[in-house]
Amino acid sequence: MSDLLERLRRRGWRMTSQRRVVAEVLDGDHVHLTADEVHARAARRLPEISRATVYNTLGDLVSIGEVTEVSTDGRAKRYDPNAHRPHQHLVCSNCGTIRDVHPTGDPLADLPAEERFGFTVSEAVVTYRGLCAACA
Amino acid sequence: MSDLLERLRRRGWRMTSQRRVVAEVLDGDHVHLTADEVHARAARRLPEISRATVYNTLGDLVSIGEVTEVSTDGRAKRYDPNAHRPHQHLVCSNCGTIRDVHPTGDPLADLPAEERFGFTVSEAVVTYRGLCAACA
DNA sequence: TCTTGACTTGGACTCGGTCAATCGTAGGAT
DNA sequence: ATCCTACGATTGACCGAGTCCAAGTCAAGA
Numbered sequence: 001m002s003d004l005l006e007r008l009r010r011r012g013w014r015m016t017s018q019r020r021v022v023a024e025v026l027d028g029d030h031v032h033l034t035a036d037e038v039h040a041r042a043a044r045r046l047p048e049i050s051r052a053t054v055y056n057t058l059g060d061l062v063s064i065g066e067v068t069e070v071s072t073d074g075r076a077k078r079y080d081p082n083a084h085r086p087h088q089h090l091v092c093s094n095c096g097t098i099r100d101v102h103p104t105g106d107p108l109a110d111l112p113a114e115e116r117f118g119f120t121v122s123e124a125v126v127t128y129r130g131l132c133a134a135c136a
Numbered sequence: 137m138s139d140l141l142e143r144l145r146r147r148g149w150r151m152t153s154q155r156r157v158v159a160e161v162l163d164g165d166h167v168h169l170t171a172d173e174v175h176a177r178a179a180r181r182l183p184e185i186s187r188a189t190v191y192n193t194l195g196d197l198v199s200i201g202e203v204t205e206v207s208t209d210g211r212a213k214r215y216d217p218n219a220h221r222p223h224q225h226l227v228c229s230n231c232g233t234i235r236d237v238h239p240t241g242d243p244l245a246d247l248p249a250e251e252r253f254g255f256t257v258s259e260a261v262v263t264y265r266g267l268c269a270a271c272a
Numbered sequence: 273t274c275t276t277g278a279c280t281t282g283g284a285c286t287c288g289g290t291c292a293a294t295c296g297t298a299g300g301a302t
Numbered sequence: 303a304t305c306c307t308a309c310g311a312t313t314g315a316c317c318g319a320g321t322c323c324a325a326g327t328c329a330a331g332a
Contacts, residue, residue, distance in 0.1 A: 077210050189312075
């Protein structure tokens with residue numbers, strides 16, 4: 001059932017049938033769909049939903065922090081509803097499968113001051129790459 | 137002077153005027169140009185060079201391992217000639233400036249076995265984000 | 273139920289990148 | 303030095319991902 005939908009309602013997000021199906025499609029763990037995949041799945045329940053609406057809704061969800069954008073392959077961005085707990089990604093270099101992972105330690109601590117070039121560093125995004133069990 | 141050009145010559149890479157200017161444009165530290173930027177700079181020295189040639193040449197350089205692709209913003213890929221020594225990237229969230237950085241420690245070691253989902257993990261790509269001195 | 277501002281739509285458009293047919297040339301062979 | 307030819311360069315059409323806009327629709331408060 002949809003945690004995401006519940007949180008959105010609580011925020012007073014204006015709820016439309018389009019936004020509801022997009023939120024429902026995104027629900028779950030290890031979900032990393034492209035905008036077109038979201039559109040295709042949403043269209044199974046609401047055939048007239050337009051691409052622009054899916055892009056708008058995803059963009060809104062990202063800007064309010066309920067969904068994060070992941071771009072692991074330089075192709076289409078993927079949308080990750082698991083924004084409530086920080087995590088990194090493990091990607092199969094062959095088939096593109098993505099898993100959420102929780103490394104120990106803080107990568108920010110591994111960047112010495114003299115390697116910061118005066119930046120105020122706030123975040124470290126880690127992508128682990130390798131071959132999944134099926135592709136190895 | 138061009139280390140890259142020298143390495144390419146040593147590999148027996150067929151040298152054309154187009155390939156030479158692309159290699160020259162890419163020479164240096166903290167260089168992270170988009171394909172279009174490479175094309176623009178190359179065209180200053182060789183006005184008739186085509187976009188397709190730049191893409192072909194960059195693709196070739198990547199596949200022989202002399203240049204690496206970096207995609208930090210989900211927009212155009214950037215090309216990094218500093219492929220001979222492993223490093224990560226520090227990106228300004230505001231202006232997009234990129235610096236090469238060398239964190240201590242091995243991020244691969246921070247991913248416990250039970251978080252590997254049966255993958256053979258071979259690489260960790262880290263992108264540090266923050267604000268550069270000028271943007272802060 | 274009415275009203276209205278927010279949301280949705282379809283289509284044109286942009287940007288980054290790829291492809292294929294044709295032309296040109298680097299560099300080995302003579 | 304020149305000739306040949308396979309490999310590289312060029313042009314322009316094309317593609318996928320994403321954005322934009324003007325017009326239509328509708329959720330939800332009064």
